[in-house]
Amino acid sequence: MSLQSALQQLASFRANNSRESQETFAKGLVVLKAGKTVNLGEEGWAFLEQLALAAIDVGRIDIADQCLKQLSDKFDDSPRVDVLRGIRMEATQSPSIVLSFYDELLRISPSNAAIWKRRISVLRRLGKLEKAVEDLNEYLDTFYTDVEGWLELADIHASCNQYTYALQALSHALLLTPQNPFTFLQFAETAYSAGDMPLALKMFLVVIDMNESEDEDAIPLGISVRAWWGTKLCTRQLVASSATHNSQSNTSVPKNIKLVDELATERVLTAYSGEQGIQTRNLVSKWMSRR
Template sequence: MTHANLLTPPAQITPQTALALSQKAPPILSTSPTSPLPWPLSLLFSRETPETWTIHENLLFASLRTGDDASARQVLDRLTTRFGADNERIITLRGIYEEALAKDDKDLEKVFEGYEKVLKADPTNFGVRKRRVAVLKSLGRTADAITALTVLLENSPTDAEAWAELGELYASMGAWGQAIFCLEEVLLIMPNAWSAHAQLATLHYLSAPASLPPLTLSLRHFARSVELNDSYLRGYYGLKLISSKLIPLLSESTSVSKRNNNDDDDTPPPKLQSVKKLEELATSKLAEAIRQYSSGNKDWAGLDEAEVIAARELLDRDGKVER
C-alpha cells in the first residue's frame, strides 16, 4: 500500500497521506536499492525496479511537505548519487529542496540567483525555468512571473502546465480575458481534463457573476467536468452554484438586449428546464457525497474535507441536506 501511494503523483496526495508517507521514510532509507559493488557487478546485484526512483522522488516531496528535512536530504543525496549532480531532474529537485528550506525572501533570492546561473549555462532546462517562476511568485513579483511564463510558452507552446499557471497568475490580477484564454489553450492540449474545465468555468463565473452569457459558458464547462468525472465534487458544486444563479435569470421575462449585456453576444442561453434538471442532479450528487463521507464510508474517504464542508454549506443555504 505504501508503495502504491508513493507512486501517486504528488499533486494527488492529501496532507494526511503525505504525513503517513513521510513516516515511512526511515525504513525505506534503511535499505539501499543499489549495490556497493563496482560496475558492472553492481548491475547483477541491484534491487532497482522501474518504480524505485519514482518512489524516492515522491518520498522527497512528502518529506518536504511535512517538514522532515532530514529525510528529504537523505533522499536527495541518494538520487544525486544515482543520477549525478548535473542531471537536469536532480538540479530541479535540489532547487525545490532549497526553496522548501528558505526562511525568508533573502533566502529565496539566493535560490533565484542559483536558477539564473543554471539557465545561463543551460537555457533549455525547462524544469528550472518553471521553478524560477515559482520563486518569482513567492517573492510577489507577479508581472515578472508572467513575463517568464510567456517566454517559456514561446519555446514550448504545448506545455499545458505552464498555460494553467499563466492563467492562474492573470486571474490573481483580475485579468479575466487573458486568464480564460490561457485555460482554453489548456483544453486544446488536454480536452478531457475535467479539472481544467472546472477552472475555466470558474473564470467565466468570476468575470461577470451576474451576466447571462458568462454564466452560460460556466454552466457548460462545469457540466462537461462532471460528464468526464462522475465523482468530481468540485464540478457538482459549481454546477449547483451556477444553475441556482441561472434559474432566476432565465425565469425573468427580460428583453434579449438586457440579457446580452456582455460582449459575448453569440452565446445562446440554456433552456430553463434543462438548467433545473442540472440543478437537481447536482443537489442529489452533493447530498449523497456529504452523507457517505459523514458516515465514514471508506469508498468516499478520499474526498477533500474542505470541499465537503463547502458543499454542505451550499446545500444548507437551500435547506437541502438530509439529516
C-alpha cells in the same frame, strides 16, 4: 509493514504521480533505514528522489539531505538533481538566493523546462507577478503543451482580476485537455467572475453534459453539484433582467432559458435530498424562491 509492500506502494505512487507526502515519507523511511536502496538497482534512484521531495514536504530536511547526498554522489551534474537541489534550497534559503541559483542554471542550459518552471514559481511567491507572467508567457511560448503552465497563468491572472486574460489562458488549457471537466468548470467560473453570463452558462452546461453517468433520477454528486449551482446562478441573473446581456464573447442567451432555469432549480434541490443535505434544503429552497 513489510519492506516489500512499502516498496510496491511507493512504486505505485510514482507511477500515478500522486504526492501523498506523509505516507510516502513514512514508507520511504522504512526502506531507507533498512538500507535497501542499494539493491533496488535503477529503481533506487527514482525512490530517493521521491523520498527527498516527500521529506521536504513534511519538513524533515535532514532526511532530504541524506537522499540528496546519495543522488549527488551518483549523478553530480544531472539537471534532475539540480532541480531537487533547488527545491531543497527553497525550503530553507531566502528566495533571492534560490533565484540566483536558478538563474545560474538557466544560463548554462536555457532550455531546462523544470528549472524554468521552478524559477517562475519562486518569482510568483516573491510577489513579482509581472515578471512571473512575462516569464511564464515566454515559457509557454516554447513549451506550449504544458497544461500546468496554462492553469498557473490563468490562476495568476485571475488573482489580479484580469479575467479576460485568465479566460484566454484557460482556453489553451481546454484545447490541451478537452476531456477534463474540471478545466471546463474553471473556465465557466472564470467567465462568471468576468461577468460574461451567457458564456458561463454554456460552459456550466457543458460540464453537466460531460457527466454521462448522471441522469434524471440520480442525485447530483461532486462536480455536478457545483456545475448545477453555477447554472442556477447564471440563469437566475439572465431570467431576472430581460435586458440584453453584454457578452464579450458574443455568446447568445439560450432561447429556452426559462426551462433551463427550472431544471437547474430542480437539480440543485435534488442535490440536497440526501440524509446529510436535508437540513440545508430549507435554506436552499428559501434562496430559490427569493427572486
